[in-house]
Amino acid sequence: MNRLRLLSLLLVLSLGGCASLDMGKLRGTGDLGLVIERADGAVQILETTGNSLLGEVPGLGDLSHASVVYSRDERYAYVFGRDGGLSKVDLLTRRLVKRVMQSGNSIGGAISQDGRWIAVSNYTPGGVRIFDAETLELKADIPARWGDEGRLSKVIGLVDAPAERFVFSLWDAGEIWVADVRDIDHPQIRKFRNIGRNPYDALITPDGRYYIAGLFGEDGMALLDLWNLDAGVRRILPDYGKGEKKLPVYKMPHLEGWAIAGHYAYVPAVGRHEVLVIDTLDWSLAGRIPVHGQPVFVMARPDGRQVWVNFAVPDNDTVQVIDTRSRNIVKTLKPGKGVLHMEFEPRGEQVWISVRDRSRVQVYDTERMELLKEMPVKLPSGIFFTDRAHRIGL
Amino acid sequence: MNRLRLLSLLLVLSLGGCASLDMGKLRGTGDLGLVIERADGAVQILETTGNSLLGEVPGLGDLSHASVVYSRDERYAYVFGRDGGLSKVDLLTRRLVKRVMQSGNSIGGAISQDGRWIAVSNYTPGGVRIFDAETLELKADIPARWGDEGRLSKVIGLVDAPAERFVFSLWDAGEIWVADVRDIDHPQIRKFRNIGRNPYDALITPDGRYYIAGLFGEDGMALLDLWNLDAGVRRILPDYGKGEKKLPVYKMPHLEGWAIAGHYAYVPAVGRHEVLVIDTLDWSLAGRIPVHGQPVFVMARPDGRQVWVNFAVPDNDTVQVIDTRSRNIVKTLKPGKGVLHMEFEPRGEQVWISVRDRSRVQVYDTERMELLKEMPVKLPSGIFFTDRAHRIGL
Numbered sequence: 001m002n003r004l005r006l007l008s009l010l011l012v013l014s015l016g017g018c019a020s021l022d023m024g025k026l027r028g029t030g031d032l033g034l035v036i037e038r039a040d041g042a043v044q045i046l047e048t049t050g051n052s053l054l055g056e057v058p059g060l061g062d063l064s065h066a067s068v069v070y071s072r073d074e075r076y077a078y079v080f081g082r083d084g085g086l087s088k089v090d091l092l093t094r095r096l097v098k099r100v101m102q103s104g105n106s107i108g109g110a111i112s113q114d115g116r117w118i119a120v121s122n123y124t125p126g127g128v129r130i131f132d133a134e135t136l137e138l139k140a141d142i143p144a145r146w147g148d149e150g151r152l153s154k155v156i157g158l159v160d161a162p163a164e165r166f167v168f169s170l171w172d173a174g175e176i177w178v179a180d181v182r183d184i185d186h187p188q189i190r191k192f193r194n195i196g197r198n199p200y201d202a203l204i205t206p207d208g209r210y211y212i213a214g215l216f217g218e219d220g221m222a223l224l225d226l227w228n229l230d231a232g233v234r235r236i237l238p239d240y241g242k243g244e245k246k247l248p249v250y251k252m253p254h255l256e257g258w259a260i261a262g263h264y265a266y267v268p269a270v271g272r273h274e275v276l277v278i279d280t281l282d283w284s285l286a287g288r289i290p291v292h293g294q295p296v297f298v299m300a301r302p303d304g305r306q307v308w309v310n311f312a313v314p315d316n317d318t319v320q321v322i323d324t325r326s327r328n329i330v331k332t333l334k335p336g337k338g339v340l341h342m343e344f345e346p347r348g349e350q351v352w353i354s355v356r357d358r359s360r361v362q363v364y365d366t367e368r369m370e371l372l373k374e375m376p377v378k379l380p381s382g383i384f385f386t387d388r389a390h391r392i393g394l
Numbered sequence: 395m396n397r398l399r400l401l402s403l404l405l406v407l408s409l410g411g412c413a414s415l416d417m418g419k420l421r422g423t424g425d426l427g428l429v430i431e432r433a434d435g436a437v438q439i440l441e442t443t444g445n446s447l448l449g450e451v452p453g454l455g456d457l458s459h460a461s462v463v464y465s466r467d468e469r470y471a472y473v474f475g476r477d478g479g480l481s482k483v484d485l486l487t488r489r490l491v492k493r494v495m496q497s498g499n500s501i502g503g504a505i506s507q508d509g510r511w512i513a514v515s516n517y518t519p520g521g522v523r524i525f526d527a528e529t530l531e532l533k534a535d536i537p538a539r540w541g542d543e544g545r546l547s548k549v550i551g552l553v554d555a556p557a558e559r560f561v562f563s564l565w566d567a568g569e570i571w572v573a574d575v576r577d578i579d580h581p582q583i584r585k586f587r588n589i590g591r592n593p594y595d596a597l598i599t600p601d602g603r604y605y606i607a608g609l610f611g612e613d614g615m616a617l618l619d620l621w622n623l624d625a626g627v628r629r630i631l632p633d634y635g636k637g638e639k640k641l642p643v644y645k646m647p648h649l650e651g652w653a654i655a656g657h658y659a660y661v662p663a664v665g666r667h668e669v670l671v672i673d674t675l676d677w678s679l680a681g682r683i684p685v686h687g688q689p690v691f692v693m694a695r696p697d698g699r700q701v702w703v704n705f706a707v708p709d710n711d712t713v714q715v716i717d718t719r720s721r722n723i724v725k726t727l728k729p730g731k732g733v734l735h736m737e738f739e740p741r742g743e744q745v746w747i748s749v750r751d752r753s754r755v756q757v758y759d760t761e762r763m764e765l766l767k768e769m770p771v772k773l774p775s776g777i778f779f780t781d782r783a784h785r786i787g788l
Contacts (some may be wrong), residue, residue: 020431025487028469029422030783049467049509073443073739077421092420113743115443162697163741163761187634207656208697227719229701263602263657281657303556303786305621325621346466346784348556349507367557387784389424390504390740392697 029074032091033385034359036066037378041307045094046376048345051363051373055094061085064156067108071345072115080109090371098136102129110160117181119166139184146173157202157213159393161226169199169213176224195222195233203255204393214255236283255294261304261324289327292318297361299367302348310339321369331369343383354380423468426485427779429755430460432773434520438771442739445731445757449488461502466509474503480514492530496513496523505552513560520546533578548768551596551607555620555788563593563607570618589616589627597649598787608649629720635664647690655698655718662689683721686712695760696742704733715763725763729756739776748774761782
């Protein structure tokens, strides 16, 4: 009976070992992603080969304004919550691996080029904190002190850039900082002052060269060429902003939504029913495309042939598709109230759209611009696919 | 004893179930890749987070001229061998899943935008065959018949393009064909004739818009705008080719090695010790950069800031790095004889180089342009990382 008991024990242990894999059987991770369920503080894991939902991971806190980056192996998602929580989610086992409350109020984050560091930009206390991607241990703290009194500024527009750098903007200070984290114990900070009043969000071009901050306090944008820091910050796009009329702005556009197709950027106008076309060769305005409402996200299909646009209330039931060759609107879709986000599959054949008020995510064929599938997700907002791991500035 | 035997059996079965995972424990696949071991008909699986070799998969036939594409989930590699073999390799279990001899002599392949179809271009019999990515079952056969006698042409320069298309060139016929495989049972072929003599290789721009074939039989290149097929094929870059002097060409450059940085393309000159700079806005020659030998691969770091170049014999012990802002050579490296291929990590912080004659792969930090690590691989040639799954035209 001893042998029987031993064998029984071994059997239980070995089956247990296998069972631990049941939530995450052996599979590739290149076609995974997640949707933020904002009301529940949860994420829904998904896959884009069969277009299906794989399961929910709860316990991520306040996700009313959440963003996500991925580990370089595309296994782990780092979720930045509004409440300052930083959560590491295993897409394979569908478990919350670790969660740290890293500040009182956070707005977003980034992962370093080599995948070793997770940076979070904070409102309170204002600054950037950098964590080990493996352990979420705090590695560096960069308080955003500015001015004679050394007050702390809210930090926004945090992105990764090549050569192991993070770039971010200081809302209160009107500054852009470039942090070199090659030596994580001694981050080297280069500060650019007087870049304009109240930068509210920023983007980096897909090649990681140009960092551009939108200004809430004035028109125009602040551009920094990361290939030539000595040239300093210059003002571009004098037409970009709320303008003289000071139109009511229902939702400030997300600048991460800038779409670059060929050498033109497609940009949400602030407060106007327009998408602006910018020539990135000289950063001049190359055109204005009238659209259905105030654009929020303006996103290029990965091949740059189409640009998809969603809108602020009261027009957030609509998505429009612009053909970038003709600059015409070629399709107007009505997914339903509360279209909050869109994410293209890596090579662009399909796009996922979250429709909050209907608690649905939808998948469209981008060539035919037709609905392929609809799935139930509780009050979905941001959608993030793992291919972001391989992109600069995402 | 019956229970004992039953338990023993269960134990063996369950351990066996787990053991089948030992070669591939649960892990992400975004940081995986492989190196071709050309002499052994094997591939060496690798990972780029810790920079290590994971194990060899043999039995892939003649890999003297091999290329690789990846499944959209980044789990499976499809290896196209010179002998017409198409092999599907599981990177997680490190096993050869399936292998079909699909022709007598093959040159390369592509995977459709949606990941469902694997296309192979063949010399003998000349044409393209399309296989189910899941099962490797033959789904479509496109013989490259041309001219009045309906002879078969060798096919080269096969790439995937958006909207579920494959594009390829006919060496003997001087034609470019665009195959729409939305309906795999009835591929729709559009043929462009008289595009120039003997197209020997081709490339597609990273946005999937321009297909460009090099011509062995004359100077210049044939360009097809896939956004505007009705405009037909036009001749560009009259200086591109062997030229009047008919220099000896030790190795025809690989056109997949074209580097596009900003709106400039960096291109290996044929037979000359030069890298050409092409302005992609009008496809004119914008500059010539003298280099160490006859360039073979001219590859842009993913951010476009650097271009790395290797060379044909007798200069194949050298790699040079061009800074794209100044167009100067900023580094000359001597990895050793037989530098055959280079592959950048997805966000560009490191590059892997195969040094055949030393049976080594090397990893360099691209910012410092310094050797980080060297690993033994038997006569390595092509290096391919899984992030190719997410790119158009790779």
